[in-house]
Amino acid sequence: MEFVEAVLLTVITASTPLLLAASGELVVERAGVLNLGVEGMMIVGGACGFAGAYLTGSIAIGALCGILAGAALSAVFAAVTLGLAANQVASGLALTILGVGLSGLIGAGYVGQKIDGAGHLYIPYVTDIPLIGKVIFGENAFVYFSIALLIGIWYFLYRTRAGLILRAVGDNHASAHALGYPVLRIRMLAVLFGGACAGLGGAYLPLAYTPFWVSGMTAGRGWIALALVVFASWLPFRLMVGAYLFGGITILQLHAQATGLGIPSQLMSSLPYLATILVLVAISWVRGRRGSPAPASLGLAFVPDR
Amino acid sequence: MKRLMIAAAVVALTLGSALTGATAQEKLKVGFIYVGPVGDMGWTYQHEVGRRAIQEQFKDKIDTSYLENVNEGPDAERSIEQLVRTGHKLIYTTSFGFMDATAKVAKKYPNVMFEHATGYKRDKNLATYSGRFYEGRYIMGQIAARMSKSGTIGYIGSFPIPEVVSGVNAMMLGAQSVRPDMKVKIIWVNAWYDPGKEAAAARALADQGADVLAQHTDSAAAMQFANERGIFAFGQDSDQIKFGPKAQLTAIVNNWTPYYAERIKLALEGKWATGDVWGGLNSKIVQMAPYTNMPDEVKKLATETEGAISSGTLHPFKCPVLAQDGKPVECKGGTHLDDGQILGMNFYIKGIDDKLPGM
Numbered sequence: 218m219e220f221v222e223a224v225l226l227t228v229i230t231a232s233t234p235l236l237l238a239a240s241g242e243l244v245v246e247r248a249g250v251l252n253l254g255v256e257g258m259m260i261v262g263g264a265c266g267f268a269g270a271y272l273t274g275s276i277a278i279g280a281l282c283g284i285l286a287g288a289a290l291s292a293v294f295a296a297v298t299l300g301l302a303a304n305q306v307a308s309g310l311a312l313t314i315l316g317v318g319l320s321g322l323i324g325a326g327y328v329g330q331k332i333d334g335a336g337h338l339y340i341p342y343v344t345d346i347p348l349i350g351k352v353i354f355g356e357n358a359f360v361y362f363s364i365a366l367l368i369g370i371w372y373f374l375y376r377t378r379a380g381l382i383l384r385a386v387g388d389n390h391a392s393a394h395a396l397g398y399p400v401l402r403i404r405m406l407a408v409l410f411g412g413a414c415a416g417l418g419g420a421y422l423p424l425a426y427t428p429f430w431v432s433g434m435t436a437g438r439g440w441i442a443l444a445l446v447v448f449a450s451w452l453p454f455r456l457m458v459g460a461y462l463f464g465g466i467t468i469l470q471l472h473a474q475a476t477g478l479g480i481p482s483q484l485m486s487s488l489p490y491l492a493t494i495l496v497l498v499a500i501s502w503v504r505g506r507r508g509s510p511a512p513a514s515l516g517l518a519f520v521p522d523r
Numbered sequence: 524m525k526r527l528m529i530a531a532a533v534v535a536l537t538l539g540s541a542l543t544g545a546t547a548q549e550k551l552k553v554g555f556i557y558v559g560p561v562g563d564m565g566w567t568y569q570h571e572v573g574r575r576a577i578q579e580q581f582k583d584k585i586d587t588s589y590l591e592n593v594n595e596g597p598d599a600e601r602s603i604e605q606l607v608r609t610g611h612k613l614i615y616t617t618s619f620g621f622m623d624a625t626a627k628v629a630k631k632y633p634n635v636m637f638e639h640a641t642g643y644k645r646d647k648n649l650a651t652y653s654g655r656f657y658e659g660r661y662i663m664g665q666i667a668a669r670m671s672k673s674g675t676i677g678y679i680g681s682f683p684i685p686e687v688v689s690g691v692n693a694m695m696l697g698a699q700s701v702r703p704d705m706k707v708k709i710i711w712v713n714a715w716y717d718p719g720k721e722a723a724a725a726r727a728l729a730d731q732g733a734d735v736l737a738q739h740t741d742s743a744a745a746m747q748f749a750n751e752r753g754i755f756a757f758g759q760d761s762d763q764i765k766f767g768p769k770a771q772l773t774a775i776v777n778n779w780t781p782y783y784a785e786r787i788k789l790a791l792e793g794k795w796a797t798g799d800v801w802g803g804l805n806s807k808i809v810q811m812a813p814y815t816n817m818p819d820e821v822k823k824l825a826t827e828t829e830g831a832i833s834s835g836t837l838h839p840f841k842c843p844v845l846a847q848d849g850k851p852v853e854c855k856g857g858t859h860l861d862d863g864q865i866l867g868m869n870f871y872i873k874g875i876d877d878k879l880p881g882m
Contacts, residue, residue, distance in 0.1 A: 223730040231723050321560055328562040331747070331766055427718040427744040429766065432560035434742075436717040467720070471727040475677070475708040479878030482683065482711035 224468060225352045229360055230426060232464030234259070234418045234435075236363045238442035239449075239456055240370055241414020246446055247374060248407035249387035249514035253309025254294055256439025257316020258412050259419030262287040264320035266420025267327055267430040276335045279424050280359075280417060287416015288409050290316055295408040299401050302518040313439065321432045334428035335359060359421045364457075366414070371453040383407060387512035390519045400519050415439065444493055450500060450510035459496075463489050551791060553577070554611035555589035556602055558618035563716060565741030565760040566777070567591065570617045570640075573779035577787050584791055595620025603628045607635055613790050615783075616640065619686075625649060636795055638786065641686070643866070645797055652782060655803030656686075657693035657865065658832045659775040659811055660737070661839035662825050663757045664697025666772050666814070667735040668705050669821045670755055677733025678709045679724045679740055683880045687739045689868040691875070693839045694737060697828075699874055708733050709877050718744040729754055735772070746770060755816065762812040773825065774812035781807050801862065804833040840865060845873040 238255055245252050265286035270279025294312050297303045335357040338344065344354045374380040383403055386393045390400045418438075423430045445463065449456035470485040504510065555574050559567035571589070578587045588611070593602045599621045606614050607628065613636045616625045622642035629637045629649040637649040645651055667676050676698065680687050691709060698705035708731055710724040717740075725736055725745040729752055736756040738745045746763045749756035749770040756767055758774025782800065789795045802808035811829060814822045831837035838859035843851040847870065855861040871879050 220730060223726070227723055227726050227730070231719065234719075321562060325562055328568070329564055329765070422719060427722045427742070427747060429564075429718075429743060429747065430562075431564050431716075431718060431742055432562040433716065434718045436714065436719065438719070468723055468727065471710050471712075471724050472731065474710045475727050475731045475733075477708065477877040482880045483713060486711070486713040 219347075222348050222351060224472065226355075227468045228461060228465045229352065229356065231468055232460045233360050233363050234421045234426065234438055235442050235445060235463060236367065236418075236457060236460040237359070237421060238415045238418030238439060239445040239460060240363070240367050240453070241411035241418075242442055242446050243449070243451060243453065243456055244370060244374075244383070244414075245407050245411035246515055247387045247451060247512055248383050248404045249390055249512050249517065249519075250298065250404050250408055251305045251309065251516040252291065252294055252312070252408060252411055253306060253443065254290070254312025254316060254439075255411075255415050255442050256435060256437065257313035257319075258287040258290045258415035259316075259422075259439045259442075260320040260433070260435045261290050261316045261323070262416025262419030263423050263434060264324040264327075264430065266416070267332070267423035268323060270332050270424055271327055271330055271430075274332075276332075276358075276424050279332075280420050283416045283420025283424075284413045285416070287419065288413040290319075291408050291412020291415070294412070295405045298518065299405055299408070302520050305516050305518065317433065324430045324432060327430045328432070329429075331429045332424075335425040357425050359417075359425050362417075367453050367457055374453065384512070387514055390514045390517070394519070394521060400521070404519070415442070418442070447511075448493055448496055448500075451512065452510075463493065466492055550583075551585045551613060551787075552609075552611040553585050553587045553787065554606035554609075554614045555587065556593050556599065556606070556614070556616040556618075556621060557589055557591040558593060558595060558620065559591070559716060559741070561589070561591050563741055564743060565716070567617070569760055569777040570615075570779055573783045576780040577783045580784055581787055581791070585787060593621075597624075599624035600627060604631075607632050612636060613787070613795075614638070636790060645799060647797055650786075650797045650799065652800040652802070652808075654777055654808040655801055656775055656777075656809055657689050657839055658803040659809050660690045660693040661697035661832065662811065662828050663737060663773065663775075664694035664699075664705075665701050665828055666817065666821060666825050667694070667737070667755075667757075668698040668701035669824065670772060670817055671705070671735045673732050673734045674702070674704060675706045675708060675731075675733045675735075677725070677728030677731075677736045678707050679721055679728070679736065679738040679745055680709055680711045681715045681740045682713060683711055685866060685868045688871070688879065689865050690739055692844075692868065692872045695872055695874055696839055696844070701824075703874075705874070707875055707877075709875075711880060712740060714740070716741045718742040721745050722748050725749065725756075726752075743767075758812060764812065764815065769816060771812070772816055773814050776810040776812055778807055778810045804829060805835070847871050847873055847875065849873050 262283035266279045266283030269282030270276050297308045298305045337355050337357050340354050344350045386400050386403050394400045445459045448459040466489040470488050557567045561571040574587050590602050593599055615638050617640045619641045622644050625637055625639045626644045629646050639651050641653045642651050712720045712724050721740050722744040725748040734754045736745050736749050738759050743763045743766040746756045746767040750767040755772050756770045758771055760777050762774050764771045814825050840860040842854035846852050
């Protein structure tokens, strides 16, 4: 039982950065913008987050720095793709390369430094409940925030008028424009929100997961976040399932190795990705004739006619 | 007009002095190719420490520069050539994956000196160098066997390649020399460098009962986790005591400075020649961080073993070495396995209950 609890704890801590970054990207893509720069925004968020926390000694200020840094980098993307209607795929890739380089520069002075990581919730007696106590009542603030964020996003997209407009912009920007909605402004806000979430997801790594800074520490998590959005067919709660499933398979394959089953580790390491591909195939096969669940205007530049 | 002439004179003067300056004191340009970022706090960082040290030591005689994050593969060739074309006369390529690219470029530019780390292809102008890190791992094994309560070591491996496999074996040989029933649990993360995954692997190993962690990956994530969890760990590449003040028993520290300094001196004197240096504790390329968080008697054992390996009286792979099936491995080095057998090690020794993933 203690073992199950330990595994669950590890799965949640490993999945949270993916969930945070993917939540933001989901909103961005729902508004019809494809930002492939998640990895770049995450790593810059990580560098700035660590710098902020190291200088002030406060994890909260560090997280805020991460959020602002991610949003600032996404503003560059917004300016290029929305303001100048540049190709979103190319701009997103460039953003990742820029972010990785920039983070190395920002973080150079902090290599080898360490901080005290984010604290865990502790409620006397409640947290001590076997099996579920620590899993539900003993996490750090990032975990609770990521879940609250996702519920908030669901509520916004499906229960508010603003969310409906955002989805309309993503599905058919010409119609939304004809109805008088400010397509570019809505998209810009979505991109900034996505940048902030990616920055926070990146900051989670050096603030809570492994409390130190090294270059390149996101190690491809931004790309996985992008895949998760497709995996979830742009639906918030399916995103949560996807993130925890991905984290779960990653952790379980480590445990399977340690028990010495002798399955090739290379195959085990590729399991999470294999599972992602299989689910994607299954989804498009089931949907078949009903067409793609993607927002119809995803990735298309919008130039208002004058 | 007058102003123009003055300007021209100034330009001519500065050009002239720059030219004479260059001829009077031609500095040797030394270049480094790194596989990771200098901020990885591990493998590449230790090479960078060496580069900075020699730059300081030979301030007036050499100029050093580096290219970081160079991909292993076709990209490496272009990067090495770039250093050649910008006038570098001595070039270090510091990862195994640069081997073919270095050999190719070396053939093309016979007047440039090359040195490649951890490889085996040599030429008239291409030397190789590496560290006998398995020597340190043997000492770690002995310490682990004395410090572990559960009798299980957790080992975080990068890729199942001979260098890493020989490390696992050396550690277990050391552990078995003190406590024959020591167990090891191994997780391959299939990355040199992914702090999150390394931490998750450390957690999985600890959850399965390992109470001393060893790693052959490049970040301090496992060390930091061990400190938090209250178990022990060994550092890798550099001294990680800062990340595990209560956890670090010792660390293998890659110390390239004395090697680089010696080679640069030879190059400056015009005596540089190709060759192969595989240095261990004896040559100071492999160093042990201070023995900490252990009783004096364990410290004494570790220090004695270090001395014995350093002086050559003890070899971690002394014969007989038993393979997993219990049969002794052919003893090509007389009293111990020879260098070729260690460099190409593709089997686990007896006492490791796991299957080596295909290599």
